[in-house]
Amino acid sequence: MPDPRHLLSLTPIETWRLVRRRLPVLRDGPAWTAAELLSSAKHIRGIRFAELLLRQEAIVRRHMDWSPLNFEGQHVVEVGCGPLAGFGPLAIFCGAASFESADPEWNEKLFFSEPISERYLHLFHADLVGLYGPRMDFAAFRSALAQRMTIHRSGFETAPITAPVNIVLSQSCLEHVFPLEATVAKLEAIQTPKSRFLHLVDFGNHYPTKHPLDGLYEQPAEAYIARRGKAINLLRSSDVTRLFAESSIASSTIPARRVADNYRGTIHPWWRERYDDEALFTQLVLVAGPPAIVDS
Numbered sequence: 001m002p003d004p005r006h007l008l009s010l011t012p013i014e015t016w017r018l019v020r021r022r023l024p025v026l027r028d029g030p031a032w033t034a035a036e037l038l039s040s041a042k043h044i045r046g047i048r049f050a051e052l053l054l055r056q057e058a059i060v061r062r063h064m065d066w067s068p069l070n071f072e073g074q075h076v077v078e079v080g081c082g083p084l085a086g087f088g089p090l091a092i093f094c095g096a097a098s099f100e101s102a103d104p105e106w107n108e109k110l111f112f113s114e115p116i117s118e119r120y121l122h123l124f125h126a127d128l129v130g131l132y133g134p135r136m137d138f139a140a141f142r143s144a145l146a147q148r149m150t151i152h153r154s155g156f157e158t159a160p161i162t163a164p165v166n167i168v169l170s171q172s173c174l175e176h177v178f179p180l181e182a183t184v185a186k187l188e189a190i191q192t193p194k195s196r197f198l199h200l201v202d203f204g205n206h207y208p209t210k211h212p213l214d215g216l217y218e219q220p221a222e223a224y225i226a227r228r229g230k231a232i233n234l235l236r237s238s239d240v241t242r243l244f245a246e247s248s249i250a251s252s253t254i255p256a257r258r259v260a261d262n263y264r265g266t267i268h269p270w271w272r273e274r275y276d277d278e279a280l281f282t283q284l285v286l287v288a289g290p291p292a293i294v295d296s
Protein backbone atom coordinates (compact mmCIF):
# COMPACT_ATOMS: atom_id res chain seq x y z
CA MET A 1 0.00 0.00 0.00
CA PRO A 2 1.13 3.58 -0.53
CA ASP A 3 2.69 5.42 2.42
CA PRO A 4 -0.26 6.66 4.58
CA ARG A 5 1.50 10.03 5.10
CA HIS A 6 1.43 10.53 1.36
CA LEU A 7 -2.27 9.65 1.27
CA LEU A 8 -2.94 12.48 3.72
CA SER A 9 -1.52 14.99 1.22
CA LEU A 10 -4.00 13.96 -1.50
CA THR A 11 -7.58 14.96 -2.19
CA PRO A 12 -10.17 12.29 -1.29
CA ILE A 13 -10.69 11.41 -4.97
CA GLU A 14 -6.95 11.00 -5.58
CA THR A 15 -6.68 8.84 -2.45
CA TRP A 16 -9.56 6.65 -3.55
CA ARG A 17 -8.08 6.16 -7.04
CA LEU A 18 -4.66 5.27 -5.61
CA VAL A 19 -6.06 2.78 -3.12
CA ARG A 20 -8.38 1.26 -5.73
CA ARG A 21 -5.47 0.66 -8.12
CA ARG A 22 -3.77 -1.47 -5.47
CA LEU A 23 -6.81 -3.58 -4.59
CA PRO A 24 -7.54 -6.20 -7.26
CA VAL A 25 -11.12 -6.72 -6.00
CA LEU A 26 -11.96 -3.06 -6.57
CA ARG A 27 -9.91 -2.57 -9.73
CA ASP A 28 -12.78 -3.75 -11.93
CA GLY A 29 -15.49 -2.00 -9.94
CA PRO A 30 -17.38 1.04 -11.19
CA ALA A 31 -14.76 3.76 -11.36
CA TRP A 32 -15.94 7.09 -12.70
CA THR A 33 -19.27 8.76 -12.08
CA ALA A 34 -20.88 11.23 -14.48
CA ALA A 35 -20.71 13.95 -11.82
CA GLU A 36 -16.99 13.38 -11.34
CA LEU A 37 -16.25 13.48 -15.08
CA LEU A 38 -18.45 16.51 -15.73
CA SER A 39 -16.79 18.49 -12.95
CA SER A 40 -13.29 17.73 -14.26
CA ALA A 41 -11.77 20.66 -16.17
CA LYS A 42 -9.81 18.12 -18.22
CA HIS A 43 -12.49 15.56 -19.02
CA ILE A 44 -15.37 17.94 -19.75
CA ARG A 45 -13.61 19.30 -22.88
CA GLY A 46 -13.89 16.64 -25.58
CA ILE A 47 -12.47 19.04 -28.16
CA ARG A 48 -9.13 18.83 -26.32
CA PHE A 49 -8.49 15.67 -28.34
CA ALA A 50 -8.62 17.68 -31.58
CA GLU A 51 -6.39 20.36 -30.02
CA LEU A 52 -3.94 17.70 -28.84
CA LEU A 53 -3.81 16.13 -32.28
CA LEU A 54 -3.28 19.49 -34.03
CA ARG A 55 -0.45 20.35 -31.64
CA GLN A 56 1.15 16.92 -31.79
CA GLU A 57 1.10 16.73 -35.56
CA ALA A 58 2.59 20.24 -35.74
CA ILE A 59 5.47 19.10 -33.48
CA VAL A 60 6.02 15.92 -35.49
CA ARG A 61 6.06 17.95 -38.74
CA ARG A 62 9.04 19.92 -37.38
CA HIS A 63 10.99 16.66 -37.28
CA MET A 64 9.78 14.68 -40.29
CA ASP A 65 7.81 14.93 -43.50
CA TRP A 66 4.54 14.03 -41.72
CA SER A 67 1.26 14.03 -43.62
CA PRO A 68 -1.76 14.64 -41.36
CA LEU A 69 -3.66 11.58 -40.17
CA ASN A 70 -6.77 11.13 -42.28
CA PHE A 71 -9.46 9.12 -40.48
CA GLU A 72 -11.75 8.73 -43.51
CA GLY A 73 -12.65 5.04 -43.90
CA GLN A 74 -9.90 3.93 -41.51
CA HIS A 75 -9.84 1.38 -38.68
CA VAL A 76 -8.58 3.45 -35.76
CA VAL A 77 -7.29 1.97 -32.50
CA GLU A 78 -6.43 3.77 -29.26
CA VAL A 79 -4.51 2.37 -26.29
CA GLY A 80 -6.26 3.38 -23.03
CA CYS A 81 -8.89 5.82 -24.32
CA GLY A 82 -10.07 6.70 -20.80
CA PRO A 83 -13.65 6.99 -19.55
CA LEU A 84 -14.96 9.26 -22.35
CA ALA A 85 -13.72 7.23 -25.35
CA GLY A 86 -10.67 9.42 -25.98
CA PHE A 87 -10.06 10.10 -29.68
CA GLY A 88 -13.06 7.89 -30.60
CA PRO A 89 -15.72 10.58 -31.14
CA LEU A 90 -13.26 12.74 -33.10
CA ALA A 91 -12.21 9.81 -35.32
CA ILE A 92 -15.81 8.75 -35.96
CA PHE A 93 -16.92 12.33 -36.71
CA CYS A 94 -14.04 12.60 -39.20
CA GLY A 95 -15.19 9.50 -41.06
CA ALA A 96 -13.41 6.55 -39.41
CA ALA A 97 -14.98 3.25 -40.43
CA SER A 98 -14.41 1.95 -36.90
CA PHE A 99 -12.75 2.87 -33.63
CA GLU A 100 -11.55 0.27 -31.17
CA SER A 101 -9.89 0.70 -27.81
CA ALA A 102 -9.30 -1.03 -24.49
CA ASP A 103 -9.22 0.59 -21.09
CA PRO A 104 -9.76 -1.08 -17.70
CA GLU A 105 -11.78 2.00 -16.65
CA TRP A 106 -14.23 1.89 -19.56
CA ASN A 107 -17.93 1.87 -18.69
CA GLU A 108 -20.15 1.85 -21.78
CA LYS A 109 -23.36 2.50 -19.82
CA LEU A 110 -21.86 5.62 -18.28
CA PHE A 111 -20.56 6.92 -21.62
CA PHE A 112 -23.97 6.61 -23.29
CA SER A 113 -25.86 7.92 -20.24
CA GLU A 114 -28.09 10.98 -20.46
CA PRO A 115 -25.85 13.36 -18.44
CA ILE A 116 -22.75 12.53 -20.53
CA SER A 117 -24.72 12.82 -23.75
CA GLU A 118 -26.29 16.14 -22.72
CA ARG A 119 -23.30 17.84 -21.16
CA TYR A 120 -20.32 16.25 -22.90
CA LEU A 121 -21.24 14.86 -26.30
CA HIS A 122 -23.47 17.75 -27.40
CA LEU A 123 -20.76 20.36 -26.81
CA PHE A 124 -18.08 18.09 -28.28
CA HIS A 125 -20.22 17.63 -31.39
CA ALA A 126 -20.80 21.39 -31.71
CA ASP A 127 -17.03 22.00 -31.43
CA LEU A 128 -16.30 19.30 -34.03
CA VAL A 129 -18.79 20.94 -36.42
CA GLY A 130 -17.01 24.28 -35.84
CA LEU A 131 -13.62 22.74 -36.57
CA TYR A 132 -14.38 20.26 -39.38
CA GLY A 133 -17.74 21.41 -40.75
CA PRO A 134 -21.26 19.91 -40.53
CA ARG A 135 -20.27 16.37 -41.43
CA MET A 136 -23.19 14.87 -39.43
CA ASP A 137 -25.94 16.11 -37.10
CA PHE A 138 -26.00 15.16 -33.43
CA ALA A 139 -28.41 12.22 -33.83
CA ALA A 140 -26.26 10.71 -36.62
CA PHE A 141 -23.11 11.35 -34.53
CA ARG A 142 -24.50 9.57 -31.47
CA SER A 143 -25.72 6.62 -33.46
CA ALA A 144 -22.39 6.38 -35.35
CA LEU A 145 -20.62 6.25 -31.96
CA ALA A 146 -22.89 3.41 -30.84
CA GLN A 147 -22.43 1.48 -34.08
CA ARG A 148 -18.78 2.08 -34.97
CA MET A 149 -16.98 2.21 -31.61
CA THR A 150 -15.93 -0.95 -29.78
CA ILE A 151 -14.22 -0.39 -26.45
CA HIS A 152 -13.07 -3.31 -24.34
CA ARG A 153 -13.07 -3.01 -20.58
CA SER A 154 -9.65 -4.59 -20.13
CA GLY A 155 -5.97 -3.98 -20.49
CA PHE A 156 -4.99 -3.28 -24.10
CA GLU A 157 -2.49 -6.15 -24.07
CA THR A 158 -5.23 -8.75 -23.56
CA ALA A 159 -8.01 -7.14 -25.60
CA PRO A 160 -9.35 -9.04 -28.64
CA ILE A 161 -8.16 -6.36 -31.07
CA THR A 162 -6.79 -7.90 -34.25
CA ALA A 163 -4.69 -6.90 -37.25
CA PRO A 164 -4.67 -5.00 -39.49
CA VAL A 165 -5.22 -1.53 -38.06
CA ASN A 166 -4.72 1.68 -40.04
CA ILE A 167 -4.16 4.27 -37.30
CA VAL A 168 -3.04 3.77 -33.68
CA LEU A 169 -3.15 6.52 -31.07
CA SER A 170 -2.57 6.95 -27.36
CA GLN A 171 -2.65 9.97 -25.11
CA SER A 172 -0.78 9.83 -21.81
CA CYS A 173 -1.33 6.10 -21.46
CA LEU A 174 1.95 4.26 -22.12
CA GLU A 175 3.49 5.63 -18.92
CA HIS A 176 0.65 4.03 -16.91
CA VAL A 177 0.96 0.53 -18.34
CA PHE A 178 2.60 -2.35 -16.44
CA PRO A 179 4.58 -3.89 -18.10
CA LEU A 180 4.96 -1.79 -21.24
CA GLU A 181 6.61 -4.75 -23.04
CA ALA A 182 3.22 -6.51 -23.29
CA THR A 183 1.57 -3.43 -24.81
CA VAL A 184 4.33 -3.00 -27.39
CA ALA A 185 4.02 -6.72 -28.24
CA LYS A 186 0.28 -6.24 -28.77
CA LEU A 187 0.93 -3.22 -31.01
CA GLU A 188 3.43 -5.29 -32.95
CA ALA A 189 0.80 -8.00 -33.41
CA ILE A 190 -1.93 -5.70 -34.76
CA GLN A 191 0.11 -3.22 -36.81
CA THR A 192 1.44 -3.57 -40.34
CA PRO A 193 4.22 -1.43 -41.85
CA LYS A 194 1.41 0.77 -43.24
CA SER A 195 -0.20 1.44 -39.84
CA ARG A 196 0.34 5.05 -38.85
CA PHE A 197 0.70 5.81 -35.14
CA LEU A 198 1.14 8.66 -32.70
CA HIS A 199 1.67 8.10 -28.97
CA LEU A 200 2.03 10.97 -26.52
CA VAL A 201 3.94 9.81 -23.43
CA ASP A 202 4.12 12.00 -20.31
CA PHE A 203 7.09 11.21 -18.04
CA GLY A 204 6.10 13.76 -15.39
CA ASN A 205 4.92 12.99 -11.87
CA HIS A 206 1.23 13.59 -12.78
CA TYR A 207 0.74 15.86 -9.77
CA PRO A 208 0.19 19.63 -9.76
CA THR A 209 3.64 20.28 -8.25
CA LYS A 210 5.89 23.29 -8.93
CA HIS A 211 7.98 21.26 -11.37
CA PRO A 212 6.52 18.32 -13.33
CA LEU A 213 9.36 16.00 -12.22
CA ASP A 214 9.32 16.93 -8.50
CA GLY A 215 9.71 13.92 -6.22
CA LEU A 216 10.43 11.37 -8.95
CA TYR A 217 14.22 11.18 -8.73
CA GLU A 218 14.78 11.23 -4.97
CA GLN A 219 14.73 7.42 -4.74
CA PRO A 220 15.09 4.46 -7.13
CA ALA A 221 12.07 3.87 -9.35
CA GLU A 222 11.01 0.73 -7.51
CA ALA A 223 10.96 2.55 -4.16
CA TYR A 224 8.83 5.35 -5.65
CA ILE A 225 6.31 2.84 -7.04
CA ALA A 226 6.25 0.92 -3.74
CA ARG A 227 5.43 4.16 -1.90
CA ARG A 228 2.92 5.69 -4.29
CA GLY A 229 1.26 2.69 -5.93
CA LYS A 230 1.30 1.39 -9.50
CA ALA A 231 0.13 4.62 -11.10
CA ILE A 232 3.10 5.39 -13.39
CA ASN A 233 5.74 2.88 -14.54
CA LEU A 234 8.62 5.40 -14.31
CA LEU A 235 10.17 4.34 -17.58
CA ARG A 236 12.02 7.24 -19.25
CA SER A 237 12.04 8.25 -22.92
CA SER A 238 15.16 6.14 -23.62
CA ASP A 239 13.35 3.02 -22.31
CA VAL A 240 10.33 3.64 -24.52
CA THR A 241 12.57 4.27 -27.54
CA ARG A 242 14.44 1.02 -26.83
CA LEU A 243 11.24 -1.04 -26.45
CA PHE A 244 9.93 0.18 -29.81
CA ALA A 245 13.38 -0.29 -31.41
CA GLU A 246 13.43 -3.90 -30.17
CA SER A 247 10.05 -4.52 -31.80
CA SER A 248 9.35 -4.71 -35.52
CA ILE A 249 7.65 -1.28 -35.42
CA ALA A 250 9.75 1.38 -37.13
CA SER A 251 9.25 4.49 -34.99
CA SER A 252 10.75 7.89 -34.21
CA THR A 253 10.80 9.38 -30.72
CA ILE A 254 10.30 13.14 -30.84
CA PRO A 255 10.78 15.32 -27.76
CA ALA A 256 7.77 17.58 -27.19
CA ARG A 257 8.75 19.19 -23.87
CA ARG A 258 12.13 19.42 -22.11
CA VAL A 259 12.06 20.75 -18.55
CA ALA A 260 15.67 20.80 -17.31
CA ASP A 261 16.00 24.55 -16.64
CA ASN A 262 14.20 25.00 -13.33
CA TYR A 263 14.54 21.54 -11.78
CA ARG A 264 15.71 21.99 -8.18
CA GLY A 265 15.24 18.48 -6.78
CA THR A 266 17.91 15.99 -5.77
CA ILE A 267 18.74 13.07 -8.04
CA HIS A 268 19.46 9.67 -6.49
CA PRO A 269 22.51 7.88 -8.00
CA TRP A 270 20.18 5.09 -9.19
CA TRP A 271 18.87 7.51 -11.87
CA ARG A 272 22.27 8.97 -12.78
CA GLU A 273 23.68 5.46 -13.31
CA ARG A 274 20.97 4.68 -15.88
CA TYR A 275 19.95 7.88 -17.64
CA ASP A 276 21.53 10.96 -19.17
CA ASP A 277 20.07 14.46 -18.82
CA GLU A 278 18.18 14.07 -22.07
CA ALA A 279 16.25 11.09 -20.70
CA LEU A 280 15.84 12.57 -17.22
CA PHE A 281 14.49 15.94 -18.32
CA THR A 282 12.37 15.17 -21.34
CA GLN A 283 8.87 15.26 -19.92
CA LEU A 284 6.79 14.75 -23.09
CA VAL A 285 7.61 12.71 -26.15
CA LEU A 286 5.76 11.65 -29.26
CA VAL A 287 6.42 8.18 -30.61
CA ALA A 288 5.40 8.36 -34.23
CA GLY A 289 5.59 6.67 -37.59
CA PRO A 290 5.54 6.18 -40.53
CA PRO A 291 5.58 9.74 -41.98
CA ALA A 292 2.90 9.01 -44.59
CA ILE A 293 0.90 6.06 -45.88
CA VAL A 294 3.42 3.52 -47.09
CA ASP A 295 2.76 1.91 -50.49
CA SER A 296 3.44 -1.79 -50.46
Ligand SMILES: C[S@@+](CC[C@H](N)C(=O)[O-])C[C@H]1O[C@@H](n2cnc3c(N)ncnc32)[C@H](O)[C@@H]1O
Pocket residue numbers: 079080081082083086102103104105154155156157170171172173176177178
Ligand atom coordinates in the same frame (compact mmCIF):
# COMPACT_ATOMS: atom_id res chain seq x y z
C1 LIG B 1 -3.92 9.46 -17.78
S1 LIG B 1 -5.20 8.37 -18.30
C2 LIG B 1 -5.41 8.93 -19.98
C3 LIG B 1 -6.76 8.59 -20.51
C4 LIG B 1 -7.05 9.19 -21.90
N1 LIG B 1 -6.09 8.75 -22.87
C5 LIG B 1 -7.08 10.70 -21.80
O1 LIG B 1 -6.17 11.37 -22.30
O2 LIG B 1 -8.04 11.21 -21.20
C6 LIG B 1 -4.40 6.81 -18.49
C7 LIG B 1 -5.36 5.71 -18.93
O3 LIG B 1 -4.61 4.53 -19.14
C8 LIG B 1 -5.47 3.46 -18.80
N2 LIG B 1 -4.69 2.22 -18.65
C9 LIG B 1 -3.88 1.83 -17.63
N3 LIG B 1 -3.37 0.60 -17.89
C10 LIG B 1 -3.86 0.23 -19.10
C11 LIG B 1 -3.70 -0.93 -19.92
N4 LIG B 1 -2.94 -1.97 -19.54
N5 LIG B 1 -4.36 -0.98 -21.10
C12 LIG B 1 -5.13 0.06 -21.50
N6 LIG B 1 -5.31 1.18 -20.78
C13 LIG B 1 -4.69 1.26 -19.59
C14 LIG B 1 -6.13 3.94 -17.53
O4 LIG B 1 -7.29 3.21 -17.20
C15 LIG B 1 -6.42 5.39 -17.89
O5 LIG B 1 -7.69 5.55 -18.47
